[in-house]
Amino acid sequence: MSVSITKATLRAALAGALIVGWVNLGGSALADDEAARELYLKTCSKCHGRVAGDVSLRPEDLLVYVVTMPLGPPLRNVYGRPAGSFGTYPYSEAMKEIATGWKWDEEALDLWFTSSQDMIRGSTMFLKMKKAEERKTIIDYLKKYAPYEG
Ligand code: HEC
Known part of the structure; x- marks a missing residue:
């Protein structure tokens, strides 16, 4: 049996594929x-690298591996992790002093991103994110891809 593929069939298939692609992206998570x-x-990634739970691999992500200066502690498992508790990372004295077992929850992260120095003066992280919406976006991202697993 021979199937003849006309230009019209191809065009229709292509249009279908485009529509499916568009629907998949539109408004979804x-x-x-x-x-x-x-x-x-x-x-964040220039100091903290990628979040390990996010396994998407794109050229940009690979670039992050190459240009990351590991200035900050890895953020895998950070959401819900006790502050200042990542293995052998050399935290600042200010962080060590204040990290008394409390955890990085929504409230703590929001304060931290609003102004890291106002929250922990003398910390070695300097960050101010003015937009509440952006802080929330990052918090949700960490919650999803970097939850604490003990
Ligand atoms: C210029 C580098 C830099 C940038 C940019 C940066 N950080 Fe940091 N971050 C650090 C350093 C350094 C520390 C350690 C602070 C200390 O010991 O006082 C840190 C600590 C943290 C901690 C505490 C971790 C722990 O183990 O207690 C969290 C959470 C954090 N950063 C999240 C973020 C997020 C999310 C972003 C982006 C919104 C970000 N940081 C941007 C350098 C950076």
Whole structure:
């Protein structure tokens, strides 16, 4: 049996594929994740690297591996993790002093991102995120991709 593929059939198939692709991205969690990932990459990854739970691999992510200066502690498992508790990371004296077993929950992270120095003066992280919406985006991103697992 021979199937003849006309230009019209091809066009129809292509249009179908485009529509499916568009529907998949439009308004789904994937699109939100993509925006959150962009913000994380732009704001945090240069010091903290990638969040390990986010396994998307794109050229930009690979670049992050190459250009990351590991200035900050890894953020895998950070949501819900006790402050200042990542293995052998050399935290600042200020952080060591204040990290008395409390955990990085929504409230703590929001304060930290609003102004890290106002929250823990003398810490070695300097960050001010003015927009509440962006802080929330990052918090949700960490909650999803970097939950504490003990
Ligand atoms: C310029 C580098 C830099 C940037 C940018 C940065 N951080 Fe940090 N971060 C650090 C350093 C350094 C520390 C350790 C602070 C200390 O010991 O006082 C830290 C600590 C932290 C901690 C505490 C971790 C723990 O183990 O207690 C969290 C949470 C954190 N950063 C999240 C973020 C997030 C999320 C972003 C982006 C919104 C970000 N940081 C941007 C350098 C940075």
